[in-house]
Amino acid sequence: MSAYADFQNEVYLKGLFGEQPTQPFGWRETEAAAYAAMTPGAVGYVAGGAGGEDTMAANRAAFDRWRLVPRMLRGIPSKRTHTTTVLGTTMPAPVMLAPVGVCSIVHPDAERAVARAAAAMGLTMVVSTASSTTMEDVAAEAPDASRWYQLYWPADQDLAASFVHRAEAAGYGALVVTLDTWQLGWRPRDLTTAYLPFLQAEGVANYFSDPAFMKGLPEGDQGAAVLKFVGLFNNPTLTWDDLAWLQTQTSLPIVLKGIQHPDDVRRAADAGVQAVICSNHGGRQVDGAIGSLDALPGVVEAAGDMPVLFDSGIRTGADACKALALGAAAVLLGRPWVHGLAVGGEAGVHHVLRSFLADLDLQAGLSGHASTSELSRESVQRV
Ligand SMILES: Cc1cc2nc3c(=O)[nH]c(=O)nc-3n(C[C@H](O)[C@H](O)[C@H](O)COP(=O)(O)O)c2cc1C
Numbered sequence: 171m172s173a174y175a176d177f178q179n180e181v182y183l184k185g186l187f188g189e190q191p192t193q194p195f196g197w198r199e200t201e202a203a204a205y206a207a208m209t210p211g212a213v214g215y216v217a218g219g220a221g222g223e224d225t226m227a228a229n230r231a232a233f234d235r236w237r238l239v240p241r242m243l244r245g246i247p248s249k250r251t252h253t254t255t256v257l258g259t260t261m262p263a264p265v266m267l268a269p270v271g272v273c274s275i276v277h278p279d280a281e282r283a284v285a286r287a288a289a290a291m292g293l294t295m296v297v298s299t300a301s302s303t304t305m306e307d308v309a310a311e312a313p314d315a316s317r318w319y320q321l322y323w324p325a326d327q328d329l330a331a332s333f334v335h336r337a338e339a340a341g342y343g344a345l346v347v348t349l350d351t352w353q354l355g356w357r358p359r360d361l362t363t364a365y366l367p368f369l370q371a372e373g374v375a376n377y378f379s380d381p382a383f384m385k386g387l388p389e390g391d392q393g394a395a396v397l398k399f400v401g402l403f404n405n406p407t408l409t410w411d412d413l414a415w416l417q418t419q420t421s422l423p424i425v426l427k428g429i430q431h432p433d434d435v436r437r438a439a440d441a442g443v444q445a446v447i448c449s450n451h452g453g454r455q456v457d458g459a460i461g462s463l464d465a466l467p468g469v470v471e472a473a474g475d476m477p478v479l480f481d482s483g484i485r486t487g488a489d490a491c492k493a494l495a496l497g498a499a500a501v502l503l504g505r506p507w508v509h510g511l512a513v514g515g516e517a518g519v520h521h522v523l524r525s526f527l528a529d530l531d532l533q534a535g536l537s538g539h540a541s542t543s544e545l546s547r548e549s550v551q552r553v
Pocket of ligand 1: 215216217268269270271272298299300301320348427449450451452453454481482483484503504505506508
């Protein structure tokens with residue numbers, strides 16, 4: 171059995187024989203390399219947040235207020251295992267790929283490359299409704315891999331039902347319903363470049379391949395299809411009561427993404443969903459909001475036995491350790507894998523994932539945990 175941490179030995183040994191890494195290891199350097207490789211419009215779309223981007227800053231700042239407290243002489247095995255199971259999906263480590271739409275603006279191989287890289291590491295990819303590749307094609311790229319489907323609940327129940335049924339038929343293991351994006355946030359970077367990829371028919375593959383969506387549209391009229399997409403993407407009328415309908419449409423576990431308030435967790439539990447993701451969409455929706463990690467302890471407490479997953483601001487193994495210590499069942503990596511995709515396609519995502527898992531493995535071990543499952547409130551201190 172090889173351990174994630176062995177990756178660093180491999181790198182150093184290769185260096186001894188004159189082989190230098192082609193991709194950076196630090197997340198900031200990878201981010202910089204990614205933005206150097208992308209078009210200005212794509213950089214704005216990926217890097218940008220809502221308003222003054224204060225929520226994005228708060229997401230990172232929240233991690234600074236929690237610190238790991240390393241423990242010694244605990245006989246930690248050199249090869250640690252981090253396997254966990256969330257909603258019936260077994261994972262080699264409590265790490266997933268967050269849903270990110272429109273990957274074609276980052277790299278031509280888009281979600282196919284991401285699916286292969288995730289599968290190679292055994293990690294579960296959450297595939298976005300706004301993917302540039304249909305959910306069936308992403309599934310076919312890594313048929314044996316586990317995958318979850320993220321639903322943007324459209325303002326057309328037939329289409330919503332169709333998305334859900336297609337995801338179930340294509341072998342997706344859970345339905346992640348994103349609640350925070352019933353309308354796009356005010357995003358100055360995208361406004362400045364006047365760039366919204368969907369209007370250029372990017373990130374609409376699931377819509378344009380759907381019989382419920384295409385019904386009544388003149389064949390081959392992309393403009394009409396884009397206009398229809400614009401008309402039904404926004405769905406501000408949804409309420410907690412609508413979840414009952416969704417539950418009649420699927421036997422998949424339902425996960426609510428975008429939860430930040432303990433009362434919303436209680437409502438989620440009352441509605442009978444299976445899990446929540448404590449997330450603020452990477453600060454892309456509501457500006458001036460609390461950092462997602464600041465919301466996590468209250469969300470976990472209100473959730474009781476219901477699993478809470480976490481994203482928004484995770485960049486390093488230490489970040490993941492802190493979120494896991496505060497009660498997250500797993501963390502979702504967002505922008506970092508997108509940066510890897512921009513830098514090197516499939517190999518770039520693979521490098522980011524492998525590096526992240528090595529960092530996480532070392533962080534957990536060196537701070538005195540034989541497995542990430544041992545991380546607890548005792549492992550961290552608020553400063
Ligand atoms: C470019 C981009 C596109 C995204 N697209 C989606 C999406 O289609 N569906 C979704 O639920 N979340 C989407 N998200 C939000 C991510 O799932 C995740 O919540 C966020 O990236 C976490 O913040 P972080 O990347 O700063 O850690 C997107 C985020 C980015 C950066």
